[in-house]
Amino acid sequence: MERKKVENTYITHPSYKDKFRPQPVKEILREVLTAKLDQAQYHADQTPVLTKAVADEVKDRLKELHLPRYKLIVQVVIGEQRGQGVRVGSRCFWDGDTDTCVSEVYRNETLFCVATAYGIYVY
């Protein structure tokens, strides 16, 4: 098969309007979490499915932002609230100018949810 040749673009930074901005992403996270988890109760069978559904939904919504050359990662953690201690931490080894991470926490009576979205720029 013939391989398509692509010229080097020498683009090392996203243009101003195509940057991955924390604010709209945070709003998306909040919207999706409230929509999906507002009525949700913790249920051993359904919650794993719900976790995946939330992650997929967030990813699809992020794709709709049409940020060219950005790779996206979405991580969702859902646990039952039983008064236990939980610590979620995250650090990255990347280009702080172009790459961003946004996190949002949601809680109701039976469960807590931490959703984190990362945007990584491809040079």
Add this chain to the structure above:
Amino acid sequence: MDDEGENEFVTEQVQEIAKHAINSTLTNVTYTREKVNQWCQQIIDSCLKELSKLDKPFKYCVTCIIMQKNGAPLHTAATAFWDTKTDGLCCMQVGNDTMDCIVTIYAMQI
């Protein structure tokens, strides 16, 4: 773009790094609220340090979840929109008597 061999993401290698980082921090300790921040940071730090020593053209994301054990369940899900040929993720779960620790490492080739 699609490098063979040396510059690949090797899951086993990264998994070893994560396992070592968790084990060196969390063996023979019990869950303490004051210490958990420090442990979390320590685990992530040592993971990133080892990963950067691999000298591969990757950007890394490391997340660490430490949860006290009291029978409560926890679910995690990860989705990614990236190049499956070059990028990868690896997940490591280690638990002791009082807590569970899950470390997830994402690697994106530059």
